Amino acid sequence: FGDLEATAEAIDDETCAILVEPVQGEGGVRIPPEGFLEGLRELCDQHGLLLIFDEVQTGCGRLGTWFGYQHFGVEPDVMTLAKSLCGGLAGGALLARRDVATSLRPGTHASTFGGNPIASAAGIAVIETIEAENLLQRASELSAAFRQRLEEGLAGCSWVEEIRVAGLMIGIELSVEAAPVVQRCLERGVLINATQGTIVRLLPAMTLTDAQLDEGCGIVIDEILKLDPLPHE
Incomplete structure (x- = not known):
């Protein structure tokens, strides 16, 4: 590809x-x-x-x-x-x-x-x-909002390799396993998944409200920042 x-x-x-x-x-x-x-x-x-x-x-x-x-x-x-x-x-x-x-x-x-x-x-x-419901335009608006929120919230996080946004297809590539983020987000009511082991993937709905976007992004960002990629003896 x-x-x-x-x-x-x-x-x-x-x-x-x-x-x-x-x-x-x-x-x-x-x-x-x-x-x-x-x-x-x-x-x-x-x-x-x-x-x-x-x-x-x-x-x-x-x-x-x-x-x-x-x-x-x-x-x-x-x-x-x-x-x-x-x-x-x-x-x-x-x-x-x-x-x-x-x-x-x-x-x-x-x-x-x-x-x-x-x-x-x-x-x-x-x-x-x-x-x-003019959801094509809404998808574009949500995409821009997700990009801004994620880039600002994860800026400087050393284990975030790349944030990829195409409309409402969003991938956050980490240098560590993504599964713990998926599980912790699920426990807090946010359904996401992991692909290729280290990529957090979001496929949000076009009907998402601004409040839902804000809450969901906050949880995802919080759980990624909580990761501890450093090995411990």
Whole structure:
């Protein structure tokens, strides 16, 4: 991820597509370096490959745009959605450009639970709510507030390696294990998780209030600052 040269070298005669998350989620909120996604688009065009974006985490407004590709200005050929798409109900979708979608004829792409009416209704309700409550703008506002609060609150903390913010995908990379922070935050009513061992990950809701942001950030900052990374005899 982030290495165009290595990606180009991996392409061979059997390569049909490049599949990538616009922002790596489980990888620790890894934000692509400037020009990387544009470079993938160019590679796909040069070699006749499909560019597929996994937008399960970045889609449906999390980056302050409907989809992650809009945030970065790079359009894929195919996009996958799930999780927030149906507001917590099990549901997913595959979207494709018209010229690509025509190859998916009846019987060539099927799903046992495809077209589930309850999940479909939930998906429509999610889209309508995001539009009615202007949650895309709210996501951008919350993102800026999280960045400011975390950078100010954790400034000078020697075991914080980096704070990465892409919309409402937030990763705080530590030089020590993140699991203790996750457990202590849970005990105080804040649900976060750890990825890659040392990264505290936050995926807050677009409906978060200012008071909830302030309280939650305060707890996360407090628990990170309480860490004692120094070994003791």
